[in-house]
Amino acid sequence: MKTKQTIAIIGASGNMGSAIAKSLSKGNYRLLLYTENTDKVQPVIKEIHAVNPSADVEAMPCSMHASWEADIIIVAVPYNAEKNIAEKIKEVANQKIVISIANPLNNTFNGLVTTPDTSAAEELQQLLPHAKVIKAFNTTFAQDFASPVIDGKKVDAFIAGNDEEALETVAALVNTIGFNPVIAGDLSVSRTLENMQLLLIQLGLKYNYNWHAGWKILHN
């Protein structure tokens, strides 16, 4: 695609948000970065420009305006902050791709706070009924973005959602970052994906993966 797409990253100074921003700045995208504390976005932009001076990236003072200008919105905030963001961007998120990256972990990392019949992504879809919510980047750690190849293998990045075209667009985005996109199914598959990351975190703590680990399906 030649036409540059505009991506708003809400929560762009966090671990995940900044990792996503840095990776996407390599692609044909225009990035609008928003975070509650505006001062925290500038270092991310500086870091991006140090590597790629021509990167099209800009800080935005308001999540609604960033989303209004965007074609794709990445909600890179913790699960418990999603509701607040959804209220702010509701009107301008209509019909746009909204990427949910959150894992609804409890405080002790040994369970999810959502009930088994739903997921963070499905809850976000309810809050934004006319947006195309896609689950992505929840099974990858922030560290994986800088080096998406682990042990010689490209880490799989699972995607779930209800809109075919939106899934393809997000798969292309995942590819730009350097992960291997795997379209896993409709949005309800997010329940499994969010539990997969819970397991990976628990195993990472147990076996000391040092937050640089990922999922890979081996097949012929």
Place this chain on the structure above:
Amino acid sequence: MYEVYFEHFNKKVPLTEAEQSLIKSRLAVKKIRKKQYLLQEGDICKTIAFVEKGLLRSYTVDENGGEHIMQFAVEGWFISDLYSFLTGEPATYNIEAVEDSELVMISKSAYDELLTKCAKYEKFSRILITGAYIALQKRINSLMSFTLEERYETFMKQYPEIAQRVPQHMIASYIGLTPETLSRVRKRIATNK
């Protein structure tokens, strides 16, 4: 965000509240800044954009790099590469914002869905496509059979507001002249008056 769009819609085809909220749920709003592209040649055009605020242009580029403006769109107008939108073939137009703009957009899939789900949207869409066809025929006529002076004067009379908001070289490109020829045409008109 949608005010001009629905004002325009209701004027052509009055909507009930339920119809309006169904249509609204299928639309996207987008801001675009001056000199940014909504579409570039070669991509498939997947949206029709309505200008809520601002000004855009569509144009083609010839093999010598010359730009030919096909259409301007100001508040209350639609802009798209309808050929690409309707056939799914790659676009031959570029669509660029001439001013900072606010758009109300419909995707191809939402457009197709509304055509079958909502009779009033179907009617509105017919009015829109008919209007685009009439404008196109008028424009071809003007380019093929008008004198240079007539082309310029017709443009100024038809679109005085656009003439105020875009640079001369874009007017020249729209009516199929080089900027130098346009400047001579304007002089001739001025001395004949």
